[in-house]
Amino acid sequence: MTDNFKRSGIGAVGVLLLTAASFLAPAPTRAETPNLSGFWEMHFDSRNVPPAVLTPVMANEDKSVQYKLDMFATRWCHFFGVPYVMDASPIDILQNLNGKEIVIATPVRNPARHIYTDGRTHVNPDVFDPLSNGHSIGHWEGDTLVVDTVGFSTEGMTSIPGGGRRTPDSHLVERYRLVDDGNRLSVIFTWEDPKVFQKPHTYEYRYFRAPNGTEAREYDCNASDENRAKFLLDVPGGGLK
Amino acid sequence: MAFLRELAMCLKRLIVSVAVWAGVALAQTSPSKTVPDLSGFWERKDEVGGGNFAGTFAGIPQAAVKPEVIEEAKRMAAAQARGYVVSFASKWCLTNTYPFFMQHSAAWDIAQTQDEIALVPEVHTFVRHIYLDGRKHPDPKHLMRSVNGHAIGHWEGDTLLVDTIGFVGGGGTPGGGRVGPMTHLTERFKLLEGGKKLSVTFTWEDPAFYLKPHTYEMTYHRSDPGTYAFEEYCHADDPVQGGSVVQPPQK
Numbered sequence: 001m002t003d004n005f006k007r008s009g010i011g012a013v014g015v016l017l018l019t020a021a022s023f024l025a026p027a028p029t030r031a032e033t034p035n036l037s038g039f040w041e042m043h044f045d046s047r048n049v050p051p052a053v054l055t056p057v058m059a060n061e062d063k064s065v066q067y068k069l070d071m072f073a074t075r076w077c078h079f080f081g082v083p084y085v086m087d088a089s090p091i092d093i094l095q096n097l098n099g100k101e102i103v104i105a106t107p108v109r110n111p112a113r114h115i116y117t118d119g120r121t122h123v124n125p126d127v128f129d130p131l132s133n134g135h136s137i138g139h140w141e142g143d144t145l146v147v148d149t150v151g152f153s154t155e156g157m158t159s160i161p162g163g164g165r166r167t168p169d170s171h172l173v174e175r176y177r178l179v180d181d182g183n184r185l186s187v188i189f190t191w192e193d194p195k196v197f198q199k200p201h202t203y204e205y206r207y208f209r210a211p212n213g214t215e216a217r218e219y220d221c222n223a224s225d226e227n228r229a230k231f232l233l234d235v236p237g238g239g240l241k
Numbered sequence: 242m243a244f245l246r247e248l249a250m251c252l253k254r255l256i257v258s259v260a261v262w263a264g265v266a267l268a269q270t271s272p273s274k275t276v277p278d279l280s281g282f283w284e285r286k287d288e289v290g291g292g293n294f295a296g297t298f299a300g301i302p303q304a305a306v307k308p309e310v311i312e313e314a315k316r317m318a319a320a321q322a323r324g325y326v327v328s329f330a331s332k333w334c335l336t337n338t339y340p341f342f343m344q345h346s347a348a349w350d351i352a353q354t355q356d357e358i359a360l361v362p363e364v365h366t367f368v369r370h371i372y373l374d375g376r377k378h379p380d381p382k383h384l385m386r387s388v389n390g391h392a393i394g395h396w397e398g399d400t401l402l403v404d405t406i407g408f409v410g411g412g413g414t415p416g417g418g419r420v421g422p423m424t425h426l427t428e429r430f431k432l433l434e435g436g437k438k439l440s441v442t443f444t445w446e447d448p449a450f451y452l453k454p455h456t457y458e459m460t461y462h463r464s465d466p467g468t469y470a471f472e473e474y475c476h477a478d479d480p481v482q483g484g485s486v487v488q489p490p491q492k
Contacts, residue, residue, distance in 0.1 A: 094352035103352035105368035
């Protein structure tokens with residue numbers, strides 16, 4: 001009897017302890033999602049980019065056209081935009097604690113990418129001023145962040161890895177997912193644009209988590225620098241046809 | 242009775258243990274759960290002026306700068322009056338140095354994580370990174386100067402305290418102050434009116450320019466829900482933009 005009473009007494013204390021523990025446990029403030037925040041680097045083996053299947057018009061276009069477009073944007077320090085900024089290593093992802101937005105900052109002088117994850121839809125194109133980064137909205141599908149982007153401008157470095165270019169009609173879907181125990185970040189890009197691609201163009205980047213203490217860089221751009229301008233506009237090897 | 246005393250002592254020890262454990266647990270979890278949420282878009286509004294935005298600078302004190310700084314400003318103003326172009330920054334779309342975007346009419350965005358806060362502008366400059374992970378400023382020998390400087394922050398109650406060094410310099414502050422390579426900036430970010438407003442108090446120090454610390458406060462209004470970022474283009478190749486600053490024939 002006494003032993004039973006002791007056991008029940010200790011059991012009651014155990015219940016008290018568990019109750020206290022559950023009361024003190026942090027209450028979840030939002031659905032648990034993977035934390036993508038931090039600096040991510042591109043390495044030599046970060047890109048798996050197959051050639052795009054272009055429309056006949058794009059496939060037959062003089063290759064110097066895209067070269068000139070990109071060099072012009074670089075020479076004049078235009079905003080580079082997506083997809084170029086996703087190559088500007090290291091990228092810094094800031095996933096807001098309140099779950100409403102994810103920002104991707106890069107070292108180039110370019111506006112950061114804003115990915116709205118607050119449930120909003122795309123802005124009405126009738127009132128939307130196109131952007132080099134486009135208008136991005138995101139949502140989570142399990143452990144994957146799915147980002148949908150439209151509303152691109154013609155501003156910046158418009159070439160797309162694998163071929164083709166970003167246009168105001170382009171539609172980009174990205175799927176962000178942590179792999180390798182969170183040490184790498186897989187981003188699968190899929191571009192659609194009926195005037196550019198015969199079928200959706202998909203490629204994957206894998207970013208490596210940067211070491212702790214990684215600092216942001218600022219790669220400045222000075223359009224008034226004559227030597228820089230000469231370097232960028234003089235075509236090596238004798239020029240283009 | 243002995244059993245009851247034993248049980249009472251056991252309960253007392255356990256309750257004390259739970260209390261201590263709970264205190265430790267709260268101390269560990271409270272910083273991440275209780276820091277104010279600064280994230281979102283913020284913008285300035287002319288509350289005291291005629292709506293032409295000039296009123297947003299009302300109340301900003303004049304910086305107490307050294308006599309040689311005043312003399313240089315007078316020389317530049319006189320040269321400008323004679324037709325000398327003081328700056329071609331807008332013609333060439335040069336990078337805006339800090340704190341330019343903090344006093345600009347364009348909204349700016351705060352992205353906030355546990356270890357970092359970023360101030361994200363729309364204008365021609367870089368994102369400002371404020372590290373909250375406990376790191377220190379780099380050794381001056383290894384400091385890479387930047388337009389936004391090297392910024393580290395920590396929370397003191399409901400206030401985010403940010404300490405910045407390592408500016409490239411060359412810019413100015415409201416109130417006539419200067420920013421140079423050795424300038425030290427302290428900022429205090431604090432939410433007001435239940436989070437509808439954000440107060441930022443700037444304190445600039447630099448013996449090369451200031452006779453005493455230059456302190457002023459700016460207040461920002463939380464933008465409407467659904468606000469989204471623009472991109473403020475600047476095309477130096479555009480003859481119109483390039484013509485924004487035309488140097489007249491020099492005398």
